[in-house]
Amino acid sequence: MRECDGGGRGIDRGDARCVKLAAIIVRSSRKGNKEDRQTNRMTLSTKDRLVGRPVPRKEGRAKVTGAARYVDDLVLPGMLHGVTVRSPFPRGRITGVHFGEGIPWDEFTVVTARDVPGHNYVALILNDQPYLADRVVNHAEEPVLLLAHADKYLLEEARRAVKIEAEPLPAVFDIEESLEPKEIIWGADNVFKTFLVEKGKVEEVWDRGDVVVVEGEYRTGAQEQLYIETNGVIAEVSPETGVTVRGSMQCPYYVHKALVKLFDLPEDKVRVIQTETGGGFGGKEEYPSMIAGHAALLAWKSGRPVKMVYDRAEDMVATTKRHPSRTRHRTAVTRGGKLVGMEIDFDIDGGAYATLSSVVLSRGTIHAAGPYNCPNVRIRSRAVATNVPPHGAFRGFGAPQSIFALERHLDKVAAAVGLTPEELRRRNFITKGETTATGQVIREDVDLPGLLDRAFELTDYQSKRERFARENEGARRKRGIGFATFMHGAGFTGSGEKYLQSIVGCEATAEGRVRVLAASTEIGQGTKTVFAQIAAEALGLDYETVEVVQPDTADVPNSGPTVASRTTMIVGKLVESAALQLRETLKGAGLISDSYTQSEWARACGEYTSRHGALRKHVQYQQPAEIEWDDERYRGDAYGAYAWAVYVAEVSVDTLTYEARVEDFVAVQEVGRVIHPVLAAGQIEGGVAQGIGWTLYENVVWRGGRMANGQMTNYIIPTSADIPPIRVHFFENPYAGGPGGAKGIGELPMDGPAPAILNAVEHATGHAFDFVPLTPEAVMDALEGETAGAAK
């Protein structure tokens, strides 16, 4: 394995060179199909001119000069503004809508559920969420009515003048109330989805004489994605061209699918164009289908372009957040520290409609047993309905919730059998040839002990563990160090990629430039740069000659959504294959040989296009033959590849102010191959910062099913003063199924911080906190309780 410094070493060090620290480069890989093996061979023989290097970003310049145009920067002639009138009730029967005095209502375009020309649902999985509530509302802030006007200030007054009248119905607000059930609010039992994963016979382990049984319950709160650009779109509708929407989004084809149903139009009469997108993190996976539909309905009824951009408060209270969760663990462990049975109940709060909850639940379920080899595992999971705005995609997608529970619980298990946290994990780490909870045989070399050693060395873990324990006695500021070990699967779960059937195109122009055609969006992570690196590397061409086309459903094929850590690994692999087909075509036409220069390539492209017309190749995803997944039994190869990681957090807890702070953070991970060291480290650092926020700062306060702190003033995300040095280290072990050997990394860094930090807080304070966010108030309750107890 090769180690590569990510350049994320906090503030005190310089550039982001890739440093080889280990002499041995282990490039083991799983057996691939024929194409994979060929590509892998090519990768190994390539000198990596571009892959692994911090080439200049394609998307960079316009962003630092302010020239990049986001949707709110665009103005179309005759454009109106649109707003949404939302339900003030968490659940009720709508009895009337009252338009207040003093507003020139005849100047306004008004849209209600009755106006919907096609299907009044956001097409996604179960299609249970209406675009506009009709008769009943199921959560506060549910859209009921839409207004458009040219004057956005008058529009805001008008929105406030509309009163929704309703007869309230009983509502449920959390997992317990939903499962009780206090009231049936969805389907027959409030349950959107359940999964059962079984390995071995867990029911037989509890009565064995040689085991200790350890139980625990763990909870996580909602989290707002808080991309700095709020949701926004501009819609145009004309009888000739149909519906066109431009906007901030991760998944243009999700929006496309939803608009086709909403307007009941043929696919070619709906066009979706992604504008520069100011962050997503999952928050712009499904929600843009909603706002795009609303703006399009107003545009359709008014005959004018309509811009709809949420202000921060609306974006925070009305759009999706990370699912709150509750996980119960029951673990059987031998006195020697071998895990023999794990029973895990994992429940998430999906909010009022099904949206993506079943898929979030799936990923959380599969990750719930972690990177450990345990012979008997049963995981039962449920996504339940509550009367709050639907929870949705957020980086990690269920995995951070279940991994938090497991990695907190294992520290408890270790203590129960008198082992250190690291020793317990070392005795149970999964290795090549062993199976995960779903029965997936690990076919690649996995070196979790090596990652752990490196992470401990970088943090001086052992000596700090001892020193802090010694120095904390009587100190006001208590220090602690803790860690978490985990994995994150890249790409859609199970058969997901097979059903998606993603397509990517590559085109060579007459001048020899290469254009990559994909619907995968650049949302800050550097999609255009990485795709250009992959294509240029595959073809041996200059990076500058590759252009990645802006996603527009009229121009690019459906390469699937920009989610699930799949863009580099899955879509990037298709980019590589499509690029290679251009070369094969030119070779087949006798225009180039095995090796060629940039100008020979350009000449060949000119020659080819003048003879045959456009040179464009599309490739479609084909699941590698060795991936087997059983959707019914939820068994088999859940993911094509996993990234593996050990994260270490050092904290301090002030026993006067009850604030916990992260003082140092080290993230060590094996990610296949690093395509762009600066961008890759940026992904890890950003994810760790969001993880720190989720753990210590970001507290969604719910009151009657509504977010009570929908402002940046009192929903706190970390600032530059709150984030410790984040030191990022990559190990490389190329994965044959990924371009140049890369695996997905985008979500991975969200999984580790919460358990690592709370493990460190336990080390510092002796308190085993089992929930996030851990606010100072919660620390105070625990520590003051201790003082009160001691005084008795």
Next chain:
Amino acid sequence: MSESPGKISVPCDVNGEAVTLRAYPFARLLDVLREELKLTGTKEGCGEGECGACSVLLDGELVNSCLVPAAQVEGANIQTVEGVADGERLHAVQQAMLESGGAQCGICTPGMVLAAVNLLRHTPDPTEADIREGLAGNLCRCTGYMKIFDAVIHACKK
């Protein structure tokens, strides 16, 4: 079309050019810059002075333009992100942000660039604590700030 009554004329200097804004006295400077002058590099992130995406330099001070009424900028010198580069030549901060990976999605970047320019004007050789404090009014959700710190360090080396 006759102009709405109540608007006032506000002479000021924006990015080195003398302009006279026509705006309601309490119009937000943010909106006037974006809508009147079409300087859309200044972004709205929260509208309540928390995130810093709308940062501009007002007579050399870093301010949140969402909290500044138009009437207050009479005679003032305003610098927005569009006025930071020297024509095609990027400012050292912009170049460093580009090379160090300090801009991911880019929406906080204009404000962050101005905060960094402001920091280096007042503190040409900042310590880590100076950088953390100098940028603490500008929120970034993508980077975890590490690459932005790198960019500031690189920029002051130039």
